Amino acid sequence: MNHESEQAHTDGASLMQTLIELRIAGEALSHSRQDNLAAIDKLFARHPFYTLELHHVHALLDQHAITRSSVLASVASFTHCNPDPHHATGPNYISARRCLTGLKEAAKALRGVQAARGTVLFATGHPGCLTSCYNAIAHQLERGGCTILKPALGYEVQKDWFLDYIDATAVISDTCGVHHTHMTQGMSAMLAELTQPPDLIIADHGFAAVAINHGIPCIAPMDTNDPGLALAKQAGADFVLVPMNDNLPNGRMIALASIIEALMT
Numbered sequence: 664m665n666h667e668s669e670q671a672h673t674d675g676a677s678l679m680q681t682l683i684e685l686r687i688a689g690e691a692l693s694h695s696r697q698d699n700l701a702a703i704d705k706l707f708a709r710h711p712f713y714t715l716e717l718h719h720v721h722a723l724l725d726q727h728a729i730t731r732s733s734v735l736a737s738v739a740s741f742t743h744c745n746p747d748p749h750h751a752t753g754p755n756y757i758s759a760r761r762c763l764t765g766l767k768e769a770a771k772a773l774r775g776v777q778a779a780r781g782t783v784l785f786a787t788g789h790p791g792c793l794t795s796c797y798n799a800i801a802h803q804l805e806r807g808g809c810t811i812l813k814p815a816l817g818y819e820v821q822k823d824w825f826l827d828y829i830d831a832t833a834v835i836s837d838t839c840g841v842h843h844t845h846m847t848q849g850m851s852a853m854l855a856e857l858t859q860p861p862d863l864i865i866a867d868h869g870f871a872a873v874a875i876n877h878g879i880p881c882i883a884p885m886d887t888n889d890p891g892l893a894l895a896k897q898a899g900a901d902f903v904l905v906p907m908n909d910n911l912p913n914g915r916m917i918a919l920a921s922i923i924e925a926l927m928t
């Protein structure tokens with residue numbers, strides 16, 4: 664192993680250890696094995712919280728092309744969690760190596776849009792976790808010449824719930840607080856207001872799903888209870904999937920922005 668490849672190996676090992684220490688990857692994360700199997704069952708019940716209204720997912724369901732075991736195998740292909748559906752209790756697992764692979768792909772997409780001084784849109788259904796991280800990345804891109812878009816401010820996604828922004832990142836608010844949500848209406852409203860799609864979208868949950876359905880370049884985090892994203896990616900949807908724990912405090916998750924920044928250099 665030459666010095667350059669040895670250094671890359673060392674850096675990769677260090678980053679994976681950091682991801683584990685932050686609980687972005689590794690064992691005993693936010694969702695239990697029971698949660699993840701229940702998410703798969705609810706996907707088969709066509710619950711939009713789990714299908715995310717992804718076209719690829721509904722097509723697979725309509726064609727009866729998937730089983731409980733095959734959906735779990737799809738999730739496991741990205742997280743390296745146990746693919747045995749009979750393993751039904753205990754903690755779950757996200758491989759730090761697979762997380763880092765996704766982050767490297769995300770960094771490549773971010774480098775590309777920054778080099779092109781492109782347009783970028785950020786949106787989260789996980790405001791208690793990802794807002795600070797997304798905003799830090801947005802500021803870096805803006806310093807690099809990108810334009811951060813903020814369409815559809817104030818759009819009423821449902822009665823008394825509105826699309827709002829915390830700095831550069833779109834969220835869903837009732838004007839008293841922001842919501843954890845998998846709904847798709849916010850991103851649909853944002854894209855409808857734009858005369859042309861963004862060059863890149865960084866989003867999660869239903870926000871990401873709409874971007875994926877429209878074929879817009881997208882970076883999307885996927886936790887172990889998000890089987891719809893795994894299915895869509897495996898079925899051929901073209902987006903960057905990052906397997907990671909998406910239930911951490913903003914104060915901890917902002918460290919992910921520093922990791923991504925390091926990977927972009």
